Structure formats: C-alpha cells, structure tokens
Amino acid sequence: MDEDCAASACVRGLAGYLRANPQACDTAEGIRRWWFDSEHEVEMEQLQDALDWMKRRGAIEEILAADGRRRYRRLADDALLASLARAGRSG
Numbered sequence: 001m002d003e004d005c006a007a008s009a010c011v012r013g014l015a016g017y018l019r020a021n022p023q024a025c026d027t028a029e030g031i032r033r034w035w036f037d038s039e040h041e042v043e044m045e046q047l048q049d050a051l052d053w054m055k056r057r058g059a060i061e062e063i064l065a066a067d068g069r070r071r072y073r074r075l076a077d078d079a080l081l082a083s084l085a086r087a088g089r090s091g
Contacts, residue, residue: 009042
C-alpha cells in the first residue's frame with residue numbers, strides 16, 4: 001500500500017474511532033493495539049504520522065500523563081471528525 005494511502009486510511013480510522021468513542025485517550029502503542037482491528041493493522045510510523053497530522057489540524061491533542069507517556073485524545077467536534085473520517089488526509 002502506498003504510504004500516503006496508508007496514512008489517509010489511518011486518519012480515517014482514527015477519526016471514526018474518536019467519533020464513536022469521544023472519551024477515548026491512549027498512547028500511540030495503545031491506539032495501535034486497541035483502536036484498530038486485526039484486519040486493519042497499522043505500522044507505528046504510519047500511526048505517528050497520522051497522529052501528528054491530526055494534531056496539527058486541531059482534531060486531537062497530545063497530553064503528557066503523570067507516568068511520562070504521551071497520550072492522545074479528541075479535541076475536534078463531530079463535524080471535523082466526520083470530514084476526516086470520509087476524506088482521510090485529503091480532508
């Protein structure tokens with residue numbers, strides 16, 4: 001799969017998950033393990049690229065937890081997440 005295509009698919013998956021689970025918050029590894037099913041496994045590099053892209057657009061925020069690990073959670077409203085869920089990185 002083309003890298004941009006994979007990153008767009010990852011953004012769509014993240015946006016869809018966050019719309020369905022608005023209180024979700026996890027580390028990149030937790031997201032990779034729990035938010036994607038076994039049919040849609042993502043590489044950590046693609047996931048981090050998608051998380052960074054979504055963070056720059058205000059869809060998610062990165063927080064530093066008490067244990068020192070970075071966690072990601074929803075920041076955007078449903079309209080932005082719905083747009084990203086449809087379009088991926090082209091949205």
